[in-house]
Amino acid sequence: MAQTKLLREFSRGKHRHSVCIDEALAAAEQTCKEGGHRLTPVRRRVLELVWAGHGPVKAYDVLDILRNERSSAAPPTVYRALAFLLAQGLVHKIESLNAYVGCGKPGHPDSGQFLICSDCGEVAELDDPELVRLVEEKALQVGFSIHDQIVEIVGRCQQCTSSH
Ligand SMILES: [Zn+2]
Ligand SMILES: [Zn+2]
Ligand SMILES: [Zn+2]
Structure with missing residues (x-):
């Protein structure tokens, strides 16, 4: 991977x-x-x-x-x-x-996976073409073609996890 x-x-x-x-x-x-x-x-x-x-x-x-x-x-x-x-x-x-x-x-293609920490509120951005491809494939299997995929994922960052 x-x-x-x-x-x-x-x-x-x-x-x-x-x-x-x-x-x-x-x-x-x-x-x-x-x-x-x-x-x-x-x-x-x-x-x-x-x-x-x-x-x-x-x-x-x-x-x-x-x-x-x-x-x-x-x-x-x-x-x-x-x-x-x-x-x-x-x-x-x-x-x-x-x-x-x-x-x-800046300058990467228009898709992103955002990690949103619900404790400190900070946001990180992942660049994972594999994930993008997988979502595309899954969507196509149900006949859906994607224009744009912005994924917003909520959780807790490393810093906040270790302070708990
Ligand atoms: Zn970006
Ligand atoms: Zn955090
Ligand atoms: Zn900084």
Whole structure:
């Protein structure tokens, strides 16, 4: 079996999160450059706010902070920026939480398995093509063809498991 990779990791306790943010912003700059898009200051700032931690972030939380920084920030400002970041694969939406997470390795195909820790609220992202293929095959067996498969899995991360 192929090794399952993590596209986005749990925080695993104390670490310098500014490094995570810097890496995410650098990867975003690169992705935008390659795609011929501009990571405008507002898009960049919204991405940074989504990366505030390792948990999902709601659009109105982003808006609250942005409003304090820019008097011109309105809901469409945030939603447009989020739509851009989603389209570029720089963030993903966790539907069950109606919230966003940053992607640690932007530019991968549109399928993902998200691990959601119900204790600390953090979200990791798996990259498992085998799992994707298996779900596709099973769906085809019942005559269902998949466009999009986003799997949201709820449980407890290693950090939270070991602290119990
Ligand atoms: Zn971090
Ligand atoms: Zn991703
Ligand atoms: Zn946890």
